[in-house]
Amino acid sequence: MFIDHVKIYVKAGDGGNGCVAFHREKYVAKGGPSGGDGGKGGNIVLVVDTGDNTLLKYKYKRKFVAQNGGDGKPAKFHGATAEDLILPVPPGTVVKDPETDLVIKDMSEPGEQFVLCRGGRGGWGNQHFATPTRQIPRFAKNGTKGQEREVILELKMLADVGLVGLPNVGKSSILSCISEAKPKIANYHFTTLSPNLGVVKTGEGQGFVVADIPGLIEGASEGAGLGHEFLRHVDRCRLILHVVDISCAEGRDPIDDIKLINTELSQYSCELASRRQIIIANKADAMPEDFDKKKFERFVENNGWLLIYTSAATGENLDELVRTVDRMLQQLPEMTRYESEYSMEDVAVASDDRSVEITKEDGVYVVEAEWLFNLMGSVNFSDRESLMYFQRVLKNNKVIEALEAAGCTDGDTVCIYDFEFDFVTQYREAADPQSAAF
Numbered sequence: 519m520f521i522d523h524v525k526i527y528v529k530a531g532d533g534g535n536g537c538v539a540f541h542r543e544k545y546v547a548k549g550g551p552s553g554g555d556g557g558k559g560g561n562i563v564l565v566v567d568t569g570d571n572t573l574l575k576y577k578y579k580r581k582f583v584a585q586n587g588g589d590g591k592p593a594k595f596h597g598a599t600a601e602d603l604i605l606p607v608p609p610g611t612v613v614k615d616p617e618t619d620l621v622i623k624d625m626s627e628p629g630e631q632f633v634l635c636r637g638g639r640g641g642w643g644n645q646h647f648a649t650p651t652r653q654i655p656r657f658a659k660n661g662t663k664g665q666e667r668e669v670i671l672e673l674k675m676l677a678d679v680g681l682v683g684l685p686n687v688g689k690s691s692i693l694s695c696i697s698e699a700k701p702k703i704a705n706y707h708f709t710t711l712s713p714n715l716g717v718v719k720t721g722e723g724q725g726f727v728v729a730d731i732p733g734l735i736e737g738a739s740e741g742a743g744l745g746h747e748f749l750r751h752v753d754r755c756r757l758i759l760h761v762v763d764i765s766c767a768e769g770r771d772p773i774d775d776i777k778l779i780n781t782e783l784s785q786y787s788c789e790l791a792s793r794r795q796i797i798i799a800n801k802a803d804a805m806p807e808d809f810d811k812k813k814f815e816r817f818v819e820n821n822g823w824l825l826i827y828t829s830a831a832t833g834e835n836l837d838e839l840v841r842t843v844d845r846m847l848q849q850l851p852e853m854t855r856y857e858s859e860y861s862m863e864d865v866a867v868a869s870d871d872r873s874v875e876i877t878k879e880d881g882v883y884v885v886e887a888e889w890l891f892n893l894m895g896s897v898n899f900s901d902r903e904s905l906m907y908f909q910r911v912l913k914n915n916k917v918i919e920a921l922e923a924a925g926c927t928d929g930d931t932v933c934i935y936d937f938e939f940d941f942v943t944q945y946r947e948a949a950d951p952q953s954a955a956f
Contacts, residue, residue, distance in 0.1 A: 522673035522750070524576040525616055528605075529583045531559025533638035533661025534597035535895070536646075537590035540654070551655055553644040557587030557597035559637030559664040564613065564623070566630045567606035571715065573671055575606075584635075587661055590643045597640060605634075610676040610754065612856055616668050620859040626676060635665040657904035660895030663888075672750065675713055677729035678847055680755035682783070684775055685732075687763040688800040690714065691830035693730045696840055713751045720844045729755065749786045756850045757843060758783075758795045764814075764827070765804035772799070773817050794850065795823050796842065802827040802834060872915045876924045883926050883941070885917065885934045894935050 534556025541549025562584055582605060588597030613622040613634065623632045641659035648655055681689040693699050697716030714730040729751055752758065760779060762772045776797065784791035797818050805811075805827075818825045826842065828835045874887040893911060898904040912918055921932060921941060930941045 521573045521577050523670070524573050524580065525668060525670050526576055526580045526582065527666070527668050528562045528581075528635050529666035530562050530603075530635035530637040530664030531584040531586040531600045532664050533557070533559050533640040534587035534589045535660045536641035536643040536658030537592060538644045538656055538658045538898070539592035541593070550653065551644040551648050552592055552594050553658050554590035554592070554595040554597065555643050555646075556590050556640030556659075556661040557599040558640050559587045559661065560584030560600035561602040561633050561637045562605065562635040562665075563602045564605050564607055564611075564625055564632045564634050566609050566611075566625050566628055568609055568628045570606060570608035571675075572608060573611070573673055576671060584637060584664065586664075587637065587640050590641070590658070594643070594645060599640075600637060602637075607671060608673055610674050612672045612674055614670040614672060615860055616670050618860075619670075621856045622669065622860040623858055624856040626855060634669065635667060638662040638664040652903055655903065656901040657898040657907070660892065662892055674753050675715060675729050675751040676727065676853065677715060677751070677755055678726040678853060679728045679757045679759055679843060680752040681728060681730045681759050681761055682752060682779060683761035683798075684763070684770075684779065686768075687761045687775075688830050689730050689761045692759075692761065692798065692800065692828065692836070692839075693728055695830050695833060695836050697728060699728075699730075718840055718843075720840060724844075726844065726847055728759075749783075749790075752783075752790060753787070754854045755793065756853060757846055758793050759798050759839075759843070760795050760823075761798040761800050763801055764799040764809070765801035766806055766809065767801070767804065772814060776817075794846065796839075796846075797823045797825045798839065799825060799827045801829060801831070803829040803832050874915075874917055874920055876920055878924070882931045882933050882938075883921060883924060885921070885932060890917075890934060894937065899937060 536556050537553035539551070539553040541552040543549055562582065582603060584603035585600035587600050590597050607625050609626055609628065611625045613625065613632070614620065615622055622634075625632060639662045641661040644655045644658045647657065681693060683689055693714060693716045697718045699714055699716030713732065716728045716730070717725055718728055719725040731749070731752055760776060762775050763770070764772055766772065780791060799814075815825060824842070826835055826839050828839055830836070872887070872889055874885050874890065877884050877886075893908070897908045899908075926932065926941050928942055932939055932941050
């Protein structure tokens, strides 16, 4: 089964929590804090696997979560760093953001790796919070959350040349003759249900890759037939081999067929339609005697295309076709690579955002923010020093100002997740914030 477009959910591992512990040993009085740090969460890493040519492995399993980092231990033992979760993808896979359709990464180089989601950092153990005036810290930091997102994986085959044309014009037959590929060949429409790749050898260690794209029909660019699903595989091709049935076996006019396919290409992508083309007049051995050859050649010449008469059945001109394609490829630009359109800096800015959302529900001011949620896990609300640290963070990040701007006054109840306290405006000038605000 050929799968070339999937949407998956990925989440990196959370960082492990720091540990609150104190050194205990015989004859060692007041050993001090000894809580270890939490381990780092596992990353989500995409790796190009040259042995793959489909996204089939992501058809049924579409949720991937990396392991969390280990929690810190006493005696200054750090938590274990989680292993990265490796997701193999075939060469030519383009990673996109589903909301904006922007390209995040083009995975094309063999063995290339890309960290799609980074694991959370491990939290500090209480050993880091010891100071000359705070010698027994009873709090530690929780690990941060790993990044999570939905992405689209879209396979765009890595082929130098694309074979396009209406169904049953002989594309698969030509591919089988000029390469070692063995596509299914039969005398009926839509024999080819998925793209086929073939490597054409032109010399020792040299050659090019040809993609046989399933037959296009009128309306393919709008989703008709199989063409809409597979037109993306021509996106990277440097040269298009436009195959047309010159035998007119089905009563069609080859000129009309060429116009129809080029119309579909231009409606799908103007840039794609502007690529260099070679018109392959296939089944030349069965060309009817009354065929207006001069009119056909004049039409091709007027559009600036090169014309080659071939026959996959007899092998006529196939060697010339290979030589011509090889010569033209040497003059054409390199295969298309998609530059990243998605700024990871925007993600970093969003993660450093310290804004809060304040709502009033039944007379209670509810404060919410992701950074506050992470902070709550590192606060020991039964410890005075830890509580004072929490208050300083609220003040320094202007949460108190935001509450006042929202109308919060003396005696009002404030709820930050599962922690409630009575707001006191004198908090700003209070020498002891604990007694003033909470």
